[in-house]
Amino acid sequence: MTQLKIDHVTKSIDGRNILRIDNLIFKNNGIYGLVGPNGAGKTTLLKCVCGLLVPNAGDIRIDDLILNQETRTDFLKKIGSVFAQSDSIFDLSIKELLEEHYYFFGLTAPKKWSTILENVGLDVSEKQMIGSLSLGMRQRLLLAVAISHTPEILILDEPFNGLDPDGVVLTKNLIEQLSQDKIVIITSHSFADLNDVITDAIVMAKGQTSTRKTIAEINEEFSDGLMGFYHSFINSVQSLN
Ligand SMILES: Nc1ncnc2c1ncn2[C@@H]1O[C@H](COP(=O)(O)OP(=O)(O)OP(=O)(O)O)[C@@H](O)[C@H]1O
Numbered sequence: 125m126t127q128l129k130i131d132h133v134t135k136s137i138d139g140r141n142i143l144r145i146d147n148l149i150f151k152n153n154g155i156y157g158l159v160g161p162n163g164a165g166k167t168t169l170l171k172c173v174c175g176l177l178v179p180n181a182g183d184i185r186i187d188d189l190i191l192n193q194e195t196r197t198d199f200l201k202k203i204g205s206v207f208a209q210s211d212s213i214f215d216l217s218i219k220e221l222l223e224e225h226y227y228f229f230g231l232t233a234p235k236k237w238s239t240i241l242e243n244v245g246l247d248v249s250e251k252q253m254i255g256s257l258s259l260g261m262r263q264r265l266l267l268a269v270a271i272s273h274t275p276e277i278l279i280l281d282e283p284f285n286g287l288d289p290d291g292v293v294l295t296k297n298l299i300e301q302l303s304q305d306k307i308v309i310i311t312s313h314s315f316a317d318l319n320d321v322i323t324d325a326i327v328m329a330k331g332q333t334s335t336r337k338t339i340a341e342i343n344e345e346f347s348d349g350l351m352g353f354y355h356s357f358i359n360s361v362q363s364l365n
Pocket of ligand 1: 137138142160161162163164165166167168
């Protein structure tokens with residue numbers, strides 16, 4: 125059983141306090157929705173977990189492994205992530221992106237890259253340039269890359285953005301399948317999509333997080349479900365100073 129623990133993590137950027145997290149625990153088999161208004165700090169928190177930003181204080185650990193400079197490589201092998209797309213990958217071919225990823229993680233390249241693409245329903249040539257793919261196809265490709273090193277934790281920042289209805293269904297099915305032996309954390313502003321897949325939700329506002337609640341707990345406590353939980357926490361939060 126994998127556990128991701130975030131303990132007393134703070135982060136400030138340019139002198140502004142962006143995060144002040146007390147305590148969060150994620151366990152495998154769970155699909156966690158991290159929701160909150162624009163600028164709440166969701167991406168910043170997830171970037172701290174993925175080693176892309178360094179917190180000012182606090183611990184982030186997977187089981188007994190604490191994230192720090194020495195453990196960074198081993199820690200990051202346990203995580204697959206998809207963040208907002210950057211056009212810096214547009215000039216690479218699909219094969220080049222996959223090769224880079226496999227090199228970074230020290231993995232042996234498969235005989236056929238196409239198997240990895242088929243996992244996410246992508247029927248394209250590995251020679252195709254990433255810049256020539258549609259937004260939704262790139263989203264699928266990035267998901268394929270994120271799961272290719274069989275991580276224990278999958279972090280998806282706005283995974284449904286830009287997907288057509290079939291892409292949304294495929295992504296939800298994949299998330300459910302992958303959650304059987306992983307922790308999956310999703311941010312999304314689409315509560316309808318989240319309600320279809322998540323087991324638990326956490327609300328973020330002004331850099332702080334609510335307690336984690338299961339969907340059953342949320343529906344019992346709030347007549348309007350996730351939306352009620354969301355507004356209730358936002359209304360209770362004081363600004364960081
Ligand atoms: N590189 C940066 N430099 C300065 N400020 C930043 C930087 N990254 C994030 N911030 C600030 O941190 C705060 C939290 O941003 P973050 O992107 O984490 O929010 P979010 O909850 O993911 O928002 P959204 O729902 O819009 O994606 C915002 O006020 C943002 O302006």
